[in-house]
Amino acid sequence: MKLPPALARFREILGLALIFAAAVIFSPTGSGGENIFLQPDNLTDILRQQAEIGIIALAMTLVIISGGIDLSVGSLLAFVASLTALLLVKWQPALGPAAHITVALLAALASAFLLGFLNGAVIARLRLQPFIATLATMIGVRGLARWMCDNANIDFGFGGHVSARFADIFSDKLFVIGLWAAAAAFFYVLLEYTVFGRHVRAVGENERTAGYTGLPIRFTKVAVYSLCGLAAGVAGLIHAARSYQGNPNDGSAYELDAIAAVVIGGTALSGGKGSIPGTIIGALIMGVLTNILRLRLIDTNVEFMIKAVIIVAAVWLQSPRKAR
Amino acid sequence: MKKLSTTMKPKRLLALLAFAATFANAADKLVVFSQCNNAEPYRAAQNARMSERFAKIPGVRLEIMDAQQDNTRQIAQIETAIRRRPALLIVAPNESAPLTRVMGRALAAKIPVICLERDISQPLYTSYVRADNREIGRLAGEYIVELLKRKNGSPAGVVVEICGLKGVEAEINREGGAHDVWKNHPGIQVAAAPVADWLQSRAKDRMTEVLGALPKIDVVYAHNDPMAMGAWLAAKDKGREKEMLFVGVDGLSGPGGGIEKVNEGLLAATFIYPLCVDEAVAIAEKILSGDTANLPKTQTVPSRMVTKGTP
Structure with a gap:
């Protein structure tokens, strides 16, 4: 099948179109015969529900294009959610609510950025494999989050409590979807239109060659992992607001969901090749699929099995060696 | 031609499934039970009892959603269930604070909600059946x-x-x-x-x-x-x-x-620790038949001790 050149770059969009069409066909209908899947409220539900994974996956795309992987994002998300809850619920500074929220979220994001920086520094300086370095961070930060909260979840307050105000902002549908869109625009421009983006690809394609040509390999690596930490932090804020608590046990396997969105989106785990629009499509494919299975009230375990098949099918369809 | 035949088959299958899906029990009233974690024996017993009891109520279809002990998943599942506009939503919340708001959203969408066994942070339910x-x-x-x-x-x-x-x-x-x-x-x-x-x-x-x-x-x-x-x-x-x-x-x-x-x-x-299911189903039957005048806001089901030889 020949696609117009603008679309041919993102063959994944075909996959999304197929899943979307299937969702429209399979959608249950409401009492007035309307298609429930296509209702704006339902479609925006999908975007909001995928925003956490979607934002992490954007930064993960850069990490994977640079030839790395980041397994620590789920733990980082739990850490940021817990830290935010701690700062909003247990800490009572002499500040107004707006200043209190600002300080809390800046502190939480700064810690996430620093932990990402730590990942990058260990990988670039100590030359540990990214899988191992971020595996260690995943384990260590999980422990840090649980230790910090004494194993318990920190629930937000209701009514006029400052944490409730934070949750109102960060669980607002438009705000959350807007954050994802803004992050997508940022990472798209960063990857496609900046020197840094070219360096990311060059490092992932062939690190040695990139080194010979004098590219700042260390800086590039530290930067992509720092950004990935920051993205996990932003997702952590959304997560805390949505789940109305800081839970140090949350976010497990989020790294795998994010990596799944990236690879469904056509980014090669071997590095060098990939795109931000592809990753967005990957996240949407998983989101639409989850939504239609839930609208049809399919068993959660079957949901997992179908997702597994979709991952394999999507990546296989994009593999270059397929003979058509 | 070979290509054509391979692309036709899934399409035909899709159409067939869609046809079957559209007409399956379309007239039945839908009751969604959002269970926080099927993988515990207590909850498996709740599910089994719930299915057994609802099977005896004509014109009602029960669907159980398993949140697998994950707040985020349960919130998302309930959000999606709300879009189906069920006649009744029964929720065994995984945790109190996280599930409070989404259950409030179901109520706001005029869907009756029975909170089963675990409490939430604010009384955003039609009835709460609890054990002490x-x-x-x-x-x-x-x-x-x-x-x-x-x-x-x-x-x-x-x-x-x-x-x-x-x-x-x-x-x-x-x-x-x-x-x-x-x-x-x-x-x-x-x-x-x-x-x-x-x-x-x-x-x-x-x-x-x-x-x-x-x-x-x-x-x-x-x-x-x-x-x-x-x-x-x-x-x-x-x-x-x-x-x-x-x-x-x-x-x-x-x-x-x-x-x-x-x-x-x-x-x-x-x-x-009582399953609370029989009491919840009794309330559900009232709600489904439109008899919502005297629903208990909270109903407590008593416990008792079992030692060796207790009948």
Whole structure:
């Protein structure tokens, strides 16, 4: 099948179109015969529900294009959610609510950025494999989050409590979807239109060659992992607001969901090749699929099995060696 | 041509499935039960009883969604269920604070909500059917005082608690109720209280560590039966299962349930935590028939103790 050149770059969009069409066909209908899947409220539900994974996956795309992987994002998300809850619920500074929220979220994001920086520094300086370095961070930060909260979840307050105000902002549908869109625009421009983006690809394609040509390999690596930490932090804020608590046990396997969105989106785990629009499509494919299975009230375990098949099918369809 | 035939087949299948899906029980009233975690025996028993009871109500279709002990998943599942506009939503919330708002959204969408067994932070439900975990905790605490008197001559000794998911109402009160009793008995020393998230496998791991740390244990009070069994298995591995007594909560009947374990002599006692399903279904029938005048806001289902030989 020949696609117009603008679309041919993102063959994944075909996959999304197929899943979307299937969702429209399979959608249950409401009492007035309307298609429930296509209702704006339902479609925006999908975007909001995928925003956490979607934002992490954007930064993960850069990490994977640079030839790395980041397994620590789920733990980082739990850490940021817990830290935010701690700062909003247990800490009572002499500040107004707006200043209190600002300080809390800046502190939480700064810690996430620093932990990402730590990942990058260990990988670039100590030359540990990214899988191992971020595996260690995943384990260590999980422990840090649980230790910090004494194993318990920190629930937000209701009514006029400052944490409730934070949750109102960060669980607002438009705000959350807007954050994802803004992050997508940022990472798209960063990857496609900046020197840094070219360096990311060059490092992932062939690190040695990139080194010979004098590219700042260390800086590039530290930067992509720092950004990935920051993205996990932003997702952590959304997560805390949505789940109305800081839970140090949350976010497990989020790294795998994010990596799944990236690879469904056509980014090669071997590095060098990939795109931000592809990753967005990957996240949407998983989101639409989850939504239609839930609208049809399919068993959660079957949901997992179908997702597994979709991952394999999507990546296989994009593999270059397929003979058509 | 070959290509054509391979692309036709899935299309035909899709159309067939869509056809079947559109007309399956379209006229039935939909009841969605959002279960926080199918993978616990107590909840499997709830699901089975729920399916059995709803199967007898004509014109009603029950669908159970499993959140697999994940707040985020349960919130998303309920959001999506709201779009289906069910005639009734029954929720066994995974945790109180996270599920409060989404249940409020269901109510706001004019969907009646029955909150099953676990409380939420604000009363955003039509009816709440609960069991009294505080009372269960107190009953268990008193019984353990008796066990220690019998074993050591005085209400004193080393107790290990195995805790469920922290922050959940059941955990707070099964623990708190026992401590309400024990605070009057300074000889009772809670030497360890590891968290095992209600799961047998995790309880076995945590108990193995505790056994390494404590040379003598008198009573293990696990906040549910599977965790009591996990602790018993860990003690058995070390040949120490006769050294201590095991007390659990839930008291499920049937194979593998707590009552069977009590009768086999593995657990000293269990405290029946009622499924709450029969009471919830009674309320559901009223709601579905439009008889919403005298619905109880909160209904408490009583507990009782089971020891060996209890009928």
